[in-house]
Amino acid sequence: MSVSTAAADQTLCTPLPVLGRDVLVPLVTGGEVTYAALDYAASAPALQRVWDDVAAYAPYYGSVHRGAGYLSQLSTDLFENSRATVAEFLGCRESDQVVFTRSTTDSLNLLAAALPDDCQVFVFETEHHASLLPWRDARVTYLNAPRTADEAVATLERALADRDPYGPALVCVTGASNVTGELWPVKELAAAAHAHGARIVLDAAQLAPHHPLNIAELDVDWVAFSGHKLYAPFGSGVLAGRADWLQSAEPYLAGGGASRKVARRDDGGVDVDWHTTAARHEAGSPNVIGVYSIASACKALTEAGFDSLVEREQQLVTKVLDGLADVDAVKVLSLFGDQAPRVGVISFVVEGWNSSHFAAALSAEYGIGVRDGLFCAHPLVRTLLGSDPQTQGECGAPEAAPGEKSLNAIRVSFGAGTPDEHVERFVRAVKELVQDGAKWNYRTEEGRCVPAV
Helix, strand or coil: CCHHHHHHHHHHCCCCCECCCCCEEECCCCCEEECEECECCCCCCCEHHHHHHHHHHHHHCCCCCCCCCHHHHHHHHHHHHHHHHHHHHHCCCCCCEEEEECCHHHHHHHHHHCCCCCCEEEEECCCCHHHHCCCCCCEEEEECCCCCHHHHHHHHHHHHHCCCCCCCEEEEEECECCCCCEECCHHHHHHHHHHCCCEEEEECCCCCCCCCCCHHHHCCCEEEEEHHHCCCCCCCEEEEECCHHHHHCCCCCCCCCCEEEEEECCCCCEEEEECCCHHHHCCCCCCHHHHHHHHHHHHHHHHHCHHHHHHHHHHHHHHHHHHHHCCCCEEECCCCCCCCCECCEEEEEECCCCHHHHHHHHHHHHCEECEEECCCCHHHHHHHHCCCCCCCCCCCCCCCCCCCCCCCEEEEECCCCCCHHHHHHHHHHHHHHHHHCCCCCEEEECCEEEECC
């Protein structure tokens, strides 16, 4: 191997610095260990670069769009430049708008509020609740979980062709499943939607942090994602895409910033002239710190070489899947099959184990943080587990003691900040727990499995 090739391989295998990478946590068996954060799908740790950028800006904090002073002008420029950075990161079209929200959930509820009258919405049962539930005021068709990417496209095409009446329609689909990590055929689904006169919104909460995406190339109408999945702090999100439905709708929130002019009428009422820009749906003082954090993360991922980050993550995916395949008691959950491309999100069940018990043992005995439960995607997890779709469950672990059957799963997820050692420790821990059992006793407390003290 040449020196240049070796250097390239070394660069490929270097995780991006994130907050918390050196945090020590206690083990119930004694001693401490560096915490292995393997719950990126819930919230990814903030990049150190993002935190440093925010800290550098903090002394210059000022009101946005509301002041003539230097700090207000600086903050306004930073806010609007962040909008341009996000638009570039997403490959937005020239006519697209970038609206800043609180989260993916907030973004999709905003779009739901902007739907034209009598709009039909088509959504697969495989969606996260953030994209499954906001369409309460529309006529919604829920589509069964497909078992191949081709079946997903065919299912959508049939549903759109059969709709009656033939009016405005919206398709909502994930880019990467928050349960299985599998990539969905977004470009093909967008083509199917447009061929039948429908629009499509992409839930990119799990796609944007793990894979480059381009609105123009995918030909989707909107993209929604959250900052806290994209290595930024909590409290900020994005809805980016076509402006027409958003401009035609009443503001998502009524208040300062959304209005251009407000005047009293002779009859005592109020006339309001609303903005037609993104500000129409950004009423109130904006979360400039959150917005800047998202822009900083976008820059960091781009400058690090997103393709290299994807390649490295795929090495980690292979390492985890190969390790789990060596354990007969482990069943990895999948819609599209073992060979389907996926991001660093993998869910599984372990024969003979309650999932909450297994996750608790990973944390208490190995210092590994994973997620257990139904992952706020109840219909999908029920389908994958083959359980009664009417069975009640919660986003966390249901009441089930160690050794009892539980209708939930375990999810391990990772990304640009994950060291190789963390996934290696995870694979080793799974094998040891299955082979030797837990070293500690556990009990159920307030619906969760915890070490018995």
